[in-house]
Each structure stands twice: as structure tokens, then as C-alpha cells.
Amino acid sequence: MSNWAVISLGHRFRGDDGVGPYVLDRLRPYIEPAVPCIESGGDLMNLLEMWRDRCVCLVDAVDASDLEIGAIVRCDGLSASVLPSHCTSSSHGFSLKEALDLGRLVQAMPLRLDIYGICGGHFAISAGLSAAVQATADIVAQEILALINTHNGGAPCTSTR
Numbered sequence: 001m002s003n004w005a006v007i008s009l010g011h012r013f014r015g016d017d018g019v020g021p022y023v024l025d026r027l028r029p030y031i032e033p034a035v036p037c038i039e040s041g042g043d044l045m046n047l048l049e050m051w052r053d054r055c056v057c058l059v060d061a062v063d064a065s066d067l068e069i070g071a072i073v074r075c076d077g078l079s080a081s082v083l084p085s086h087c088t089s090s091s092h093g094f095s096l097k098e099a100l101d102l103g104r105l106v107q108a109m110p111l112r113l114d115i116y117g118i119c120g121g122h123f124a125i126s127a128g129l130s131a132a133v134q135a136t137a138d139i140v141a142q143e144i145l146a147l148i149n150t151h152n153g154g155a156p157c158t159s160t161r
Contacts, residue, residue: 003053003054003055003111004035004054004055004056004057004148004151004152005035005036005037005038005050005051005054005055005056005057006023006024006027006031006035006036006037006038006056006057006058006059006144006148007020007038007039007040007047007050007051007056007057007058007059008020008021008023008024008037008038008039008040008058008059008060009040009042009058009059009060009061009096010059010060010061012039013125013126014123014124014125014127015120015122015123015124015125015127015128015129015130016061016069016118016120016121016122016123016127016129016130016133017061017120017123018061018128018129019059019060019061019118019120019129019133019134019136019137020039020059020060020061021039022129022134022137023059023116023137023140023141023144024037024038024039024059026137026138026141027141027144027145030145030155031145031148035148038050042094044094044098044099044102047094047099048099048102048103048106048108049108051103051108051109051110051113052103052108052109052110053110053111054110054111055110055111055112055151056110056112056113056114057114057116057144057147057148058077058096058113058114058115058116059116059118059137059140059144060096060115060116060117060118061117061118061119061120061123061133062117062118062119062120063119063120063121063123064119067119068119068132069119069120069121069130069132069133070118070119070130070132070133070135070136071118071119071136072116072117072118072119072136072139072140073115073116073117073118073119074114074115074116074117075114075115075117076113076114076115077096077100077110077113077114077115078109078110078112078113096115100113114144114147116140116143116144118133118136118137118140119133120133121133
């Protein structure tokens with residue numbers, strides 16, 4: 001059984017902020033049910049329970065005016081003592097930095113945390129993903145799939161029988 005999970009932050013119906021759920025939608029046919037794809041609803045304590053003792057790929061939109069829309073900010077969430085500044089603010093009820101700080105404090109950390117931040121530029125309600133963010137999201141989904149397959153020794157079983 002896999003000890004991996006892919007977790008998204010972000011709001012599906014807030015433009016580029018929906019990139020995390022979009023990546024999950026792209027991955028589900030290839031990895032579920034063996035590897036859960038989890039949309040975080042913005043509850044900090046729930047996030048800590050979702051990632052505890054798992055290898056996690058976390059996908060979120062970042063609002064970075066100094067980077068191109070669609071740029072990828074990759075980070076090892078466990079070894080980075082300070083996350084890139086692009087990952088420290090959030091449209092959620094908490095920032096990723098706050099989640100990591102609290103997780104360390106209460107010993108609720110993942111075994112591995114690969115963070116994929118995708119730079120967005122449009123965060124209006126009901127807007128879809130911008131073309132650049134959608135193209136990058138497809139690349140990130142392939143990277144995550146390759147990472148999980150490499151560490152699990154091949155593609156996970158997705159049969160529900």
C-alpha cells in the first residue's frame with residue numbers, strides 16, 4: 001500500500017487559485033485509489049492530519065508579481081528552514097508557513113513534502129485558469145506522477161474491483 005498523498009490548497013472557483021484542484025483532477029485517473037488526491041478545504045488542523053506520516057506532494061497557487069504567470073516554485077518543505085517568500089502568504093485561512101510551523105510544534109509532519117507552487121495572476125471568483133497556469137499545471141501533474149511512480153516502483157494499481 002502506498003504511503004503517498006497529493007494535497008491541493010486553493011479554491012477551485014477563484015481563477016488561478018484553482019490550480020491545485022485542477023492538478024488533482026489530472027492525476028486522479030492515474031493514481032487513485034492507491035494514492036489519495038485530497039483537496040484541502042482550508043482547515044489547518046485537517047491539513048496536519050491529512051499529511052501526517054505520509055509522503056506528500058502539495059500543490060498551490062502563489063501570487064508572485066516578480067515571477068511570470070505559470071512559473072513553478074519548487075521546494076522541499078521539510079528541509080527548507082524558510083520557504084520562498086512566494087509560499088508564505090495565502091488566500092486560505094492560513095499560510096503554508098504557518099501550517100509547517102504548527103506541524104513541527106505538534107509533531108504532525110509528513111515524512112516527505114514536495115511543494116509545487118504555480119505562479120498565478122488572476123484570482124477573481126468564477127474565473128477559470130489562465131492559459132499559462134493550465135499549461136504549467138499539466139506539466140506539474142506529469143512531474144508528480146513520475147515522482148510517485150519512481151518511488152513506488154511503478155504505476156499504482158487503480159482498479160476498484
